[in-house]
Amino acid sequence: YIGSLGEAGVFHLCKEIIDNNRDECIKKNSPGDTIIVEVTNKYIRSRDNGRGIPTGMLRTILETNQAGSNMTRDGGMTAGENGSGTATFTAMSSELEVISLRPTEKKKLTLRYHEGVLVDEILEDYKDKDHGLIVSFKPSKKVLGVDTIPVDMLKTWLSDFDYTLPRQIKMTYSINGDVFEVKHKDIDEFFNVDIPEDGRL
Numbered sequence: 001y002i003g004s005l006g007e008a009g010v011f012h013l014c015k016e017i018i019d020n021n022r023d024e025c026i027k028k029n030s031p032g033d034t035i036i037v038e039v040t041n042k043y044i045r046s047r048d049n050g051r052g053i054p055t056g057m058l059r060t061i062l063e064t065n066q067a068g069s070n071m072t073r074d075g076g077m078t079a080g081e082n083g084s085g086t087a088t089f090t091a092m093s094s095e096l097e098v099i100s101l102r103p104t105e106k107k108k109l110t111l112r113y114h115e116g117v118l119v120d121e122i123l124e125d126y127k128d129k130d131h132g133l134i135v136s137f138k139p140s141k142k143v144l145g146v147d148t149i150p151v152d153m154l155k156t157w158l159s160d161f162d163y164t165l166p167r168q169i170k171m172t173y174s175i176n177g178d179v180f181e182v183k184h185k186d187i188d189e190f191f192n193v194d195i196p197e198d199g200r201l
Contacts, residue, residue, distance in 0.1 A: 002088055007150045010139045013089040014044050014154055017135050020086065024050035024133065025169045032132065037158070037173035041148050043095075047134040052100040055109040055123060062090045062098060062111065063118075091116040094140040094147060101131050115140055151175060163187050 002012045018037055025032035025048055032050030053061055065087045090096055096113040103126060112120035141147035155175050162183045165171055171182040 002092075005144050006146055007148075007153070009092070009144050010146060010148070011150045011153045011157075013092060013137065013139065014039075014149065015157065016086070016089055017044060017046050017137055018158075020135070021046050021048035021050075021133065022165070022169070024048050026166060033169055035169065035171040037171070039149060039151055039154050039158075039173065039175050041151055041176065043136060043138045044149055044154075045134070045136040047132055049130070049132040051104075052102045052131050052133050055100060055102055055105055055107045058098065058100050058109055058111060059118070059121070062086050062113075089135075089137055092140050092143045093137050094142070095136075095138040097134075097136040099134040101126065101128070101134070103127075103129055103131050115142060 002009050021035045030050045032048045034049045038045040098111045100109045108124045108126035110122040162185045167184045
């Protein structure tokens with residue numbers, strides 16, 4: 001489902017996590033307009049301020065292949081590829097924590113996994129107004145062969161959000177403590193190149 005192991009496999013899983021946040025904010029029936037990502041050598045944490053996943057569905061979505069709403073393209077286009085993203089990063093994590101904040105339900109659900117196995121499920125009454133989904137992921141060396149995050153690959157990929165993220169979505173990300181803000185540049189700026197005087201590229 002992810003095509004490769006090692007660093008490339010971890011990179012794919014990290015993209016799945018961030019793309020899920022982006023997809024939520026793009027959906028027409030979502031209040032989401034902000035994404036915050038933290039990347040270190042050991043883990044990635046990504047959150048949005050969308051609807052959160054209904055507490056009664058969260059385990060199913062994390063543990064069942066092709067169970068997410070992206071399989072039906074609910075509410076618009078998505079960046080997801082085959083509907084397997086959530087199940088793959090659950091199965092291939094050494095440590096995974098997913099928090100769904102659902103003020104509409106007045107509930108907060110926290111799920112924790114170790115090597116793909118659920119070890120903690122905490123459903124709490126929730127009276128705050130914050131809403132959305134928070135995912136913290138560490139890759140499994142047992143499955144992927146590495147337990148580190150490919151920071152440079154992610155930094156390059158995230159920098160392209162300057163050109164591809166819809167302008168109504170605010171996004172900040174930190175790379176080992178250095179903070180960046182998505183700039184929302186025009187796509188034609190991406191293709192600007194300096195042409196030598198002789199006209200050759």
